[in-house]
Amino acid sequence: MTVAQITDLHITTARDPLNQLRNQQRLRQVLRSIHALRPRPVAIIASGDLADHGDPAEYAALKVILADCEIPIYFAVGNHDRREAFLDAFGGPGARQDENGLIQYAEHFGDLRMVVCDTLEEGHDRSGYTAERADWLARTLAEDTETPTIVVLHHPPIMSGVKWMDPDPDAPWIGALADAIRGHEQVRVVLCGHVHRAFHGLLGGHIVATSPATSIQVTLDLTPVDMEKPDGREILVAEPPGYVLVMVDGGHVTTHVCVAGDYEAAVAYTRPFGFH
Numbered sequence: 608m609t610v611a612q613i614t615d616l617h618i619t620t621a622r623d624p625l626n627q628l629r630n631q632q633r634l635r636q637v638l639r640s641i642h643a644l645r646p647r648p649v650a651i652i653a654s655g656d657l658a659d660h661g662d663p664a665e666y667a668a669l670k671v672i673l674a675d676c677e678i679p680i681y682f683a684v685g686n687h688d689r690r691e692a693f694l695d696a697f698g699g700p701g702a703r704q705d706e707n708g709l710i711q712y713a714e715h716f717g718d719l720r721m722v723v724c725d726t727l728e729e730g731h732d733r734s735g736y737t738a739e740r741a742d743w744l745a746r747t748l749a750e751d752t753e754t755p756t757i758v759v760l761h762h763p764p765i766m767s768g769v770k771w772m773d774p775d776p777d778a779p780w781i782g783a784l785a786d787a788i789r790g791h792e793q794v795r796v797v798l799c800g801h802v803h804r805a806f807h808g809l810l811g812g813h814i815v816a817t818s819p820a821t822s823i824q825v826t827l828d829l830t831p832v833d834m835e836k837p838d839g840r841e842i843l844v845a846e847p848p849g850y851v852l853v854m855v856d857g858g859h860v861t862t863h864v865c866v867a868g869d870y871e872a873a874v875a876y877t878r879p880f881g882f883h
């Protein structure tokens with residue numbers, strides 16, 4: 608069984624014609640690639656920055672694109688999203704709210720449990736993941752300590768090395784998140800977005816895996832940057848769109864980082880596998 612993760616769709620409208628077309632085409636490419644997978648994933652989780660400005664018209668545009676999606680889709684929100692506009696368009700089984708109105712919920716897919724967390728602090732790019740939200744995660748994880756579990760949140764709690772995208776490593780939310788997941792052996796991986804690039808690290812004894820964006824990617828430049836002084840460096844790059852595929856086989860959970868595109872076969876299976 609598999610579940611696909613897409614992230615950082617940044618769907619927009621004619622207010623930004625370049626990104627309107629580019630991000631829509633890239634999302635459609637990713638969805639085509641996911642639908643072509645065998646076996647077909649049982650679900651897709653879209654882990655935030657669904658819209659570029661959180662506008663109702665952007666969510667309406669996203670709804671049009673997703674109308675062709677034949678796979679059940681679930682959502683988390685990111686720093687570019689706005690809860691009210693998002694919920695008006697997508698509230699329901701794929702985006703349930705906790706008792707405080709945050710978009711946080713758990714879902715079972717056969718042998719896999721998914722726990723989706725809300726890190727959005729509206730009006731800010733940083734994570735708004737508070738101690739109260741970490742309490743919700745700790746309680747939710749404690750409800751089922753047996754089923755292999757993936758935790759999904761928009762903001763990665765680990766350093767990419769791309770300085771202008773990274774959080775303060777000492778930010779309290781990272782410690783709170785680490786405490787919430789530490790010792791929960793059912794948590795197989797923490798899936799994130801936000802940085803528009805695939806990278807992996809450890810938090811609280813667990814693997815954190817960040818997915819490439821369906822939209823454009825962040826340039827891999829690990830040199831220091833002055834956040835107040837633009838130096839003309841490239842910060843975003845039109846590398847191909849990507850996604851993550853989570854494979855579940857019994858207790859084994861593995862993540863694949865995938866490039867979306869229409870690529871020719873290179874070699875076919877015409878002779879038995881074996882040593883030559």
Ligand SMILES: [Fe+2]
Nearest residue numbers: 615656801803
């Ligand atoms: Fe983003």
